[in-house]
Amino acid sequence: MKILALDAATEVCSVAVWDGENVFERRSDIPKSHAQQLLPLVDEVLSAAATDLASIDAIAVTHGPGSFTGIRIGIGIAQGLSYGAKIPAIGVNTLEVMAQGYVNRHPSYNGYLVPALDARMAEVYWGVYRVENGILFEYKAAQVCAPENVTEYCEANLPSCYTALGHGWKVIATPAASVQVDPEWMPRASAIVQVAERQTIAQIETSAIAEPPLEPLYLRNEISWKKRQRIRPPNSL
């Protein structure tokens, strides 16, 4: 199974190809240029893997949480490739991809991972993952809330030595010294592959690859824009 993976959900973007044996990856950390970077990276990484789009079996993209514009750039490119080349596409969670990347880098890690991204407006996107023998499990689903609530939850529910990942931790109060904090940890496409593989196999097993498949996971949906006040009912004149 060959998987093409894309991530543009945060300040960095990357593309990876898993050809069944090896992962090929290309990254860019130039902010605010994901739309310019992503498709050239796709082309580059396909060449590096000595394959082409037609040979890809599935496309996976981080569908959120993250920057709304970034998420849509990733999904927009993935939608175009998926529809154009008739390849099924799935969305994967950015926080899970961050956690998976950590497991890839630290294969012997056992315990809890708490990836968090700064969501602006005094909130963070975060979730909790548990790693057992190199396998990642979702422990607390991704959500958006005030940084204080993350501190509160972690103190009450996690052992004292979890690992905190991502720039969300720049706005969450510094945890106890026993917690390892890496605020520079970012998602990367090479980690999408494992997440996608788990998800795709699960979806194939339940034959539930949806069409159209890609919906952004914004998490923040409350409308902060002001609705207009009407005097007479609309369309009455």
Added chain:
Amino acid sequence: MRVLGIESSCDETGVAVYDSEAGLLGHELYTQIKVHAEYGGVVPELASRDHIRKLIPLIDEILKRTDSVGAIDAVAYTSGPGLIGALLVGGCVGRALAYAWGVPAIGVHHMEGHLLAPLLEPNPPAFPFVALLVSGGHTQLVEVKAIGEYRLLGESLDDAAGEAFDKAAKMMDLDYPGGPHIARLAEQGVAGRFKFPRPMTDRPGLDFSFSGLKTFTLNTVTQNAEANGLPDDQTCADIAHAFQEAVVDTLVIKCRRALQECNMNTLVIAGGVSANNRLREKLETALAKINSRVFYARHEFCTDNGAMIAYAGCQRLMVGQTEPLAVTVTPRWPLDQLSHL
């Protein structure tokens, strides 16, 4: 050459297939008006969210309906000016589609799309001509020698004409977008009850200003308001009439002046406000007197649509212009910076 056109610069998701031999094969439009009407204007984040949901299903529909599955030779998408998040959706989907199909792509200037839309009609205008681009975002007079050869003659120094319609409508608690609602209400209005100014027509030049007219409208509404804050229905109609006449007369005076300055006799009007019937009627009468003619697109192609993007893109693609794999959108992009064909 068969081109898929994608428009997503503001609050309409439009797609179309244009064939250089057979002409326009079809178009589809999803309008977000209802989403934004509650807010009295376009909310950019909501616009982007809607585009990404609607675009692929619309493309699928138009390709099947025009029997173009597997037959598209190039993709054209609006790359500016417009809302950056909204433009990025059409740009990313369109560019990636072209890559997957192995065909070229081109980014199209939204206002060039509008400007060329009347060329989709059965008796199209011939170059050169003067174009009035008049919408919620633009009010510009442009000298058009050929595709890509544009010279800005004048533009609004503040609000666009369509924006003035929207704001006047909001003052009288009418729905968004305001143009069609003001126009409908104006039909019941009594001419002459209110006299509105024709801004900047008493001095030379081809620039516009509509913000003073907006203030004048607000003052008139306030002075005639009843207990609920609004004038009675007939007074609203009379204000709508006076407002529309003022905007239309101002546009007509400047169009006539532009034709005379350029020594041309063809005027093209494009953009949302060019759908206004009163504007069309008054231009026809005024231009007939100076042996000139006005051309415009059918109503559905005055507002944003995919057909004009497919058409404009096709013209540039046919001379070999294309876009690299990088998706670049330009939210602010003067028309006269475009390349010649």
